[in-house]
Amino acid sequence: MSDLLSIEGLGITFGGVRAVHDVSFRVRPGEIVSVIGPNGAGKTTLFNMISGVYRPGAGRVVLEGEDVTGMEPHLLARRGMSRTFQNLQIFPSMTALENAVTGYHLQERGPVLADLLGLPGARARARRAEAGARALLARVGLERAAERAAGNLSYGSLKRLEIARALALKPKVLLLDEPAAGCNAVETEEIDHLIAEVAASGVAILLVEHDMKMVMRISNHIVVLDHGEKIAEGDPATVSRNPAVIAAYLGVEEGQDHAHG
Amino acid sequence: MKMTPKTATLLVLAALIALTPFFFPSGYYYRVGALLFVNGIAVTGMVILTGYAGQISLGHAGFAGIGAYACALAPVHWGLHPALAVVLGAALSALLAFLVGRPILRLKGYYLGVATLGLGILVAMVLNNERQLTGGPDGMEVPELGLRAVLKGWGLTLSNGEFWYFFCGLVLLVGAWLALNLYASPTGRALRALHGSEVAARTVGIDVARLKLQAFVISAVYASVSGSLLALQNKFVTPDVAGFMHSIEMVTMAVLGGVGSVLGAIFGAGILTLLPQVLTVFAEYEQMVLGLVMVLVMIFLREGLLPSVLGKFRGKDE
Amino acid sequence: MLTVEGLRSRYGRIEVLHGIDLEVQSGEIVTVVGANGAGKTTLLRCLSGVQPVSSGTITFRGEALVPVPAYRRLARGLAQSPEGRQIFTNLTVEENLRLGAFLFADDRVEKDMDDAFRMFPVLKEKRNLAAGGLSGGQQQMLAMARALMGRPSCLLLDEPSMGLAPIIVAQIFEVVKGIRDLGVTTLLVEQNAFGALKIADRGYVMETGHITLSGAAEELIADPRIREAYLGI
Amino acid sequence: MSELLQFLFSGVTIGAVYALVALGFTIIYNASDVVNFAQGEFVMLGGMITWFAHAAGLPLPLAALIAIAATACLGVAMNKLMIEPARGAPVVSLIIITIGASIFIEGAAQLVFDKQIHSFPAFSGDAPIRVGGATILPQSLWVTGGAIAVFVGLWLFFTRTLLGRAVLATSNNRLAAQLVGINTTFVMTLSFALSAAIGALAGVLATPITLTSYGVGIGFALKGFAGAMLGGMGNPKGALVGGFAIGMIEALTAGYLSSQYKDAAAFVVILAVLFFLPQGLFGRTSTDRV
Amino acid sequence: EIRLGASISATGPAAFLGDPEAKTLEMLVEALNAAGGINGEDVKLVMYDDGGDPNKARTFATRLVEDDEVVAIIGGTSTGTSMSILAIAEDAEIPFISLAGAIDIIDPVKPYTFKTPHTDRMACQKIFEDMKTQGYTKIGMISGTDGFGASMQAQCKSVAGDYGVEIVADETYDPKDADMTAQLTKIRNAPGVQAVLNPGFGQGPSIVTRNYKQLDIGLPFYQSHGVASDGFIQLAGAEAAEGVRLPGTALLVADLLAEDDVQKPVVTAYKAAFEAKTGTPVGTFGGYAHDAFLILTDAIARAGSSEPAAIRDAIEATSGLAGTTGVYTFSSTDHLGLDLSAFRMLEIRGGKWALVE
Ligand SMILES: Nc1ncnc2c1ncn2[C@@H]1O[C@H](COP(=O)(O)OP(=O)(O)OP(=O)(O)O)[C@@H](O)[C@H]1O
Ligand SMILES: Nc1ncnc2c1ncn2[C@@H]1O[C@H](COP(=O)(O)OP(=O)(O)OP(=O)(O)O)[C@@H](O)[C@H]1O
């Protein structure tokens, strides 16, 4: 299978500090690639560059053979890229349902004039999006919170709301930044299943997560960053045995735990 | 079928416009009513810009000024019919908003505030200084719209006050209808989304810059139409219509009534239009009372008058 | 040391804590576990005074805490590392830490800061940078370090391990154990229930605003209900 | 040459007034993220109270002191009665409150005082100081000196004192500020007192040049706001530079281009600067990450 | 009871004009009723504060006409507000006496609209007349951008030629400006300039006058009737104001008037009453309100009726009525009723007003 997304020598600096340097890897459809590494390794920054939030200082992002480096996020979204955030980015004054519906923006949008005039077409588009969003909320276990203002939901619920919104885009590439943060082991497993399901439908998934159980369970491939550079790469078993990874990230005890777990 | 908030709002508005005249003892009340509707139109535009999209403007009176002076200048200088002048004003306002919108709307919060403030002041300054064209600070006369005569020809005889009351009321209804359509539409939702988090809005595919620009242009048209109607009914216009105080007044009306909802904002327009008329009994205390009312409403009904009151009434958590 | 009785709290008209009873003895590590939205964060917010209490009492070292305004509670010995980190993003890392010791103007501030830097060397590297530029995990470390700068006798931690690399999570738990030996009491809210219960003395289970279960930590780990619902084993 | 110098002197005179007003905005803004549109009224009160006390027979320095103290008290009262009860309200609501307060104070001033224009004597006489063929009034130097002194004070306060840091912390994250033991209520009270006092000081220093009446507040607020935004709201350096810059632009435009459009020039420059520096000249860029 | 209406800018940017106007009207009504009213009927004054906003003025005018049912309206402190009220009054056919300067208000003549102040054009003429006598042909002008200043600027420019005066520098300032030395420097450097004219009102002219002194320009300096009050001398400072010339009304020089001056009794009485009541010195603008009220009550008394049309006719028939501003004689073609002789050229000498003649 050919690459859906390929990252080539990506790098960026902030005030002289190299946050990410020369990182390359590729992701194929249906594959779950995890990016792990110590705090401050550059994982979120990498996501920000891939999704167009930051303009990379070096390197290329290639999506389906097209160079999309530094492209605006909303244009990337049109090409099938979608993401969640480590620091929650929700629309607090809208209901959970409306938050999820915004994920359908690209599918439901139409001419402003039609929207202003309330033409039947515009209304039908809005209704379809709403139905889809409801189904997605149910999928992440938030159906009961649909009509609540998102600003009033607990942290864990919001994490899941972001996933629902990201899924609404029907992405080809999905970037998840610590989706299980703030969820307990059981809740994390639910998210596991969800991610696996999505990947099974052919979506390429890029995952940042510190919950090693989860990472080891669902990743096809793992990229390890440290100080902005790729220090290791491979399948879960290989990576978790890599001494450099254990020293920099897993810690001895934990590393062994998971290697055997 | 359950009544949607949109139908409810429109019904309430229509009923108010149609029924209140039965309690009017004199033409003066038509005048105040018409002013209220004119302000209501401007404020509905603010709802789209500020309430939906979360962008503030301290210079919208500039667009009202363009709308107003279009009605004064176009008929005199280019022989355009006043009704077409309204359209011309709206088009010019939209054009100006479109041209300056993109760079200005990149700014956030108070920086956006000062930029729009500057824009409004520039417009007011041109109207004030280009005396040969605009009559300068003393203002200039505006020709008669002429619609009243047309109606008369159709057998509908209205006094000047009545005509402007119902005409402005009708325009307000249309304006409110459009804004309400927008609210729940995909565009409206996208606007409200970028209000919450721009980054998230961008990553779900919302072209934030373009959408903000659309909201800015639409609200500029509202302000422009409101300025035109004011000029046409006053048959006289001064640069005050484009002045800083008028901009502030628009924002205040919207926020006071509840900038998140059309009905709320129109309610706010009502309050600030009626208050000075009511406060004349306080004579020299008028200004103090006005300031105090603004402060107290914002302290005790911080979502704005109407939403807060309705919220309490329904006893429902937001 | 800390006693909570019949605590109720609400957001607007919706009550989310329906009478919480809980106790923390001096020198203990007590953990609270519960699902998303159970009310754990709300409970901690009540304890630090930033969330209004509608009824019930909180007693801290023999003193009724409810009437004490939030900003005085640190002086009483209660420090919190809150959910969502809540660092001062516009200030530098060092300024964040100094503000953690806002109440103190003695030499110990420098020493405490050195300790914090030793604990989290990356903070020292970034001491003069705006805290808002830190990575998520670094901010979490800063929140924890800032709480410690307040010299608490009782530390309230809301998901301190969130977003931290495994190696640092282990370290955080070590720190909590370490300060217990110095006499600091800890109330720990964690989604990593397994890790939390391993270092805790006692634990409470919270469900939709009620305490449904409590006991010694090792008992809870062994409890099948807990294992199934929270530990996923 | 002497012409240019005269324009520059004119710019300094105007700019110093703007800068002093702009500096008054910084503290409240830094404590609460709110631009207090009643700031201009503090300036007005500084001038009006001084005039009244002076006209009532008090010596000028004492009258000025009373004005500053009284305005500071009023600032505190405004915080207690209007801002504090609105805690947690959205920023737009707070802005409307400050505008309401401004209207209220203006309305009260025209009752308590009168509607006439007033002035009091310049501190060191009206004899112009001659430099290279141009002249400047001693009072302009007073205002400039005042602006610089306030700037230095604020700069030290925000960068060198923990209390100054606490003020910044309060606006950055009120909840966290409380958690580290900052009495945010006190910080707000202090900010209003200081801002009001700075505003009144501006009024005292500027009145011999600008004259005063109950309605001058809005004009001051507007120009001060523009100056503060040009420099970057919240940064004392920005307020100082922004205020002087606007004064200079106005004077030079009036001198060399068109006195009708000198205000336009100021706003065009502001728009141009914001186009390249969306946070003003020295404003802090927000560092929140996603 | 006779109901009279007024819409005055007692607050807002023109408050220092509107305030004495409002106080004057209140005072005069009180005095009139105490003296038995007009032909035995009490007068009731309904007064609104339009804050200088033409839009508000229009609403209040409507209110006066439709709701309060007044028989005549005084007001319009500024030209903008006057134009708004005018439209309503003409529609309703109710006499209206404006207190604003612009010539547009009564030119062309509208049936129901009158005004008491001199026009801006007349003020300019008076000034240029004086300049011509002094032999100044090249002058610099600096005016405010407010309504008064802009209107004076336009009128003066249009009549200057009639007096052989050339305007070689034409500068403006915003009414809120703090320093006008830049503009004045430009004027000073204009080649051949012999005198400077500053038409304006409010604080602007005081600041200009001080800056004028600061720059030591030394050329003859003219102001307009916009600053004809003692307050101006105080604000500008007697030293800076020394030698300033302006066209003013009899009101300012009440005690200098000849004993047989027809205006002397009116002026002295008004001055005494106003200063006793308010404790502030009289000014030209309060005088405008005084005259408006005088003209109106005089007309009602003569008409013997409070029918608007009758009042209008009576006003138009007013002849030789001495007010504080001048002696009014209206006709069907002249709704201003004053000529240039009503203006007196004044000069400030030693901190006091002096008659130039
Ligand atoms: N906008 C920025 N300004 C300054 N520094 C930045 C910025 N963005 C990232 N950095 C720096 O880049 C480095 C990488 O940060 P990043 O957030 O990508 O780490 P991360 O791998 O996601 O860590 P974590 O696991 O803690 O989330 C950090 O040291 C951070 O301080
Ligand atoms: N600001 C708020 N306004 C209204 N309701 C709120 C608010 N914050 C939280 N809630 C509600 O209160 C309940 C308890 O939330 P809380 O944040 O205390 O849960 P939590 O146990 O900390 O969950 P998590 O593990 O997801 O952080 C939830 O139902 C939540 O939706």
Ligand SMILES: [Mg+2]
């Ligand atoms: Mg990260």
Ligand SMILES: [Mg+2]
């Ligand atoms: Mg929580």
